[in-house]
Amino acid sequence: MAVLVARQGRELQRYSQSTGGRIVVGCIPYRVRCDGELEVLAITSQKGHGMMFPKGGWEVDESMDEAARREALEEAGVLGDTEPVLGLWHYKSRRYVDQTYEGFMFPLRVADELHQWPEMASRKRTWATVQQVMDGCPHWWMREALERLVARHAVPVLQSAL
DSSP, X not given: OOOOOOOOOSTTBOBOTTTSSBEEEEEEEEEEOTTSOEEEEEEXXXXXXXXXXXXXXXXXXXXXXXXXXXXXXXIXXXXXXXXXOOEEEEEEOSSSTTOEEEEEEEEEEEEEEOSOOTTTTXXXXXEEEHXXXXXXXXXXXXXXXXHHXXXXXXXXXXXXXX
């Protein structure tokens, strides 16, 4: 049996040349239900507050999509494939109020849910509807990323000929 351990420390973190803050990479783990609706996997913060998506510092020894997949594994215990980036957001750190972070978000189509993962003792994960996450996520930039994911997966409505 392999033991998975989350990376810790900031020695390998990348920092923005424009803001000086950390560069953060995250993902929105999702699956498509039989009826075509998206379900997203939300996690709690380590303090157990609100709904959010896996995210963390982008480290110098990995690509952005590797960072997104690592965060999904460490924080939510899921494996999957990333898709093209949803965008870049600048947001203020809650802990370091004078820091502005750059946050990149990727969709991650979930292929496997693990029974054990590195941060399972400090985070809960929940499959939720898009609306539940929009109502429960305190981070504006994560809600905006979710809106972009939904727009990508929207099925165009065919209008019938009159």
